[in-house]
Each structure stands twice: as structure tokens, then as C-alpha cells.
Amino acid sequence: MLVEIPMGNHWYSFWFNTPYYHVLYKDRNDQEAAHFMNRLLEFLQLKPGSSILDLACGKGRHSIYLNSLGYDVTGLDLSERSIHAAKEFERSGLRFFVHDMTKPFPEQFDAVFNLFTSFGYFETEGEDLQTIQSIKSEMKPNGVGIIDFMNAEYVKNHLVPEETKVIDGIRFQISKRLEGEYIVKDIHLEDEHRSLRFTERVKTLYLSDFLRYFDQTGLNLIETFGDYELQPFDSERSDRLIMIFKTS
Template structure:
């Protein structure tokens, strides 16, 4: 039985099983979201974008196809190794901890698909926001695409089984001590595996407090990938636009 590492996301996100479980992500929806977001931000070809927690680079690769100069960073060496196969002069990838500033300034910084709030230490949420601010140039704008906590808690599917590539993933979800948990159990090739995803249940009010501490200005909020208005109890996403 595999156990979680100290930083659970460092081990789980680096396994092939993470990508198998989530292989059914909607690329059409993701591309449409990037189209709408880049248009809303008025990003022009050649402008520089930092994709924080880029995974295998699906958003980075598409953003680059729109003519943007994209840098994708992630904590997972295996994900970055995969993403680097798609590198070119205006698309680069690197292993990086997003709690720290990358050291270059960008026209936009994106943190997509609930890639925030995983940290073991509470202060790293604030550290990440400060790092994002440091990575923006004087006119740069950032986006965090997060889950909408009130909606998620009201619609939580406590238990389900997903079969992907002949592997049965038994999933259990629950809320405890300010975090939303997903336990993942499965067997493959005679071995049993167990991982736990944990994300802090950060509400819009919580983000506003963090933004104030990080000296960040909230420009707008949206509630889904079509950039519809945000409604606390009905929106599936909490999309934050800030500088």
C-alpha cells in the first residue's frame, strides 16, 4: 500500500495514475476558456504568459498556439519532462515551486484548474500570491481558476467509482477541518494504491483577505468557463482576475 508523501501533491501528481484518472478532461472547454480569457484580458501575440502549475502543459500548448510567448512551470518533474517535448522558441517549461517568484516578469500569470490551496503550510497560500504579484510586469494581470466552495459542498458526490483504462478508481469525497478531501483507492498489476487529494476550502471572502495581505487588487470575478457572472451558491467555479 502506497502512502502519501509529506507533500502529497508532489507524489500523486507525479504518478501516471493521476493522468489516467483525469484523462477525460474536456479539452474543448479548456480551449474555449483560454479563448475567452485571453480576449477578455486583451492579450496580443508575442506577449508573455506564465502558466503556474501547468501539469503536462495542455493550457500552455494551446496558449502558445494563439501566438503567446508561454512559460509553463510545475513541481512535477515527470509532467515537465512530458511537456518539454512540445517546447519551441516561444514555449518553454521548467520545474518550479510556485510559492516562490519565478524571477521574470510577465504580461499575464495564470493558475488554472484548481491548482491552488494544496499546501501543507497555510502561509504558502499567501507566499504564492506574493510570488504571482512579483512575476507581473507593471501592466500585468493574473487569473486564478479555483473551485467555488459553497457550490462544491452543496453538490459533493460522497462516493463513486470511475473505470478508466480498465482500472477501477474508488473515490471518496468529504469536508473536514477547512479542507475538501478526495480519497483515491485502486489496484493495478497486483498492487494496491491509496492517495488523498486535499485542497483548502478557500471562499471568495477568504481570497479577498489574502489579496489584501498580498497587496493585490481584485478586478473581477467569474463563475464558470464562459466567464458568466459569479453567484455564490450556483457557480461551479470561482475565477479571479487581479493585479
């Protein structure tokens, strides 16, 4: 039996809260998270004890590792299922909350991390700007912000139209396409006697778009990187767009 999930414009509020999302992306492992965080912290020179906001933290893999290094970490995510799982790891200096990142969290931090393309889901530019403004409000006066986004140009040029994955006995048939200014991923999964369809939509935002957002919200871009080794950003060859910014 095929079940179509009516997710509308806010597809992410449902899809991210299903167990299938975490099965499909289970290859995002702790070793990958630790390696990226080590390189990033080396660049930022954040002292242990500094406060970090992990915005759209999922189940908290980055947050947990950062706390193990001595940082005071707060993780926020819209998914109640993810935060429920993350809360099992709460301890001194590590806490998690369900929160919509378009709205300001009522605290300020030495650093705000928004990692692994946890942006670009919204339908309007107003929501994008509102999120950037919220990030700014969550940064201390001398704080730093990091957005780790896909390199839209690279992704468009290397789009794989169709692929099939079998993970934990679940068959995922995935198709990708360009639809206006969005990269759309249709996910058809078969789990025992159930057949479900989900859709992801991520806006093809470029460095020029983020620079415009930063200019409108009073933020200054100070560095860009193109991968988790922190190599220089190249609009044609880099698979990531990692932006480091501060308040102006």
C-alpha cells in the same frame, strides 16, 4: 496487495508525479482548455506576442494552445513527470520548467495564469500568502493575474460521497468528505495485481479569503466569473471561482 502511500502534508508533490493522476483526470481535454482560453483572452484583450506564465501547468495543455495563438508562454510545475512530458512540445516561445510555485520565478510576465484549482494544497496560510506574493512578483507592473479555483460553497453542497470509475482498465474507487477546512478525496485504485491508495486535500478557500490575501499582498481584484463561459460569479450556483486581479 494494498500499498498505502505515505504522502503527509505535501501529498501533491507525490500524487501529481504518478501516472495514475493523469489517467484519472484524462477527461480534462484540449477542447475544454481551448474554449476557456478563447473566452479568457477575449476578455483580457492580450495582444499576440504577450508573455504568459502558466503556473502549475501540468503537462502543458493550456500552455501549448496559448503558444499556438502567438503568445510567448512559460509553463511551470512541481511534477517532474509532467514537465518531462510537456518538454516534448517545446518550441520557439514555449518552454517548461520544474518549479515550486510558492517561490518566485525570476522573470516577469504580462499575465500569470493559475488554472483548474491549482491552489489550496498547502497546510498553512503563510504558504498561501507566499504563493500569492510570488505571483505578484511574476507580474509586470501593468500585468494581470488569473486564479481559476473551485467555488468551495458549491462543491461542499454538491459533494458526491462515493463513486467508482474504470479508466484504461484501472478501477478507481473515490470517496470525498469534509475534514475541517479541507475537502478530502481518498482514491483507492486497482491496477492488475496492485492496489494503491492516495489522498487529495484542498482547502475550502472562499472569495473573502482571496480578497484578504490580495489586500495583504497589494493586489486588486478587478473581476470575478463563475464558469468557463465567464458568466457572473454566484456563491451558491457557480461551480468555479475565477478571479482577475492586478497590482495596486
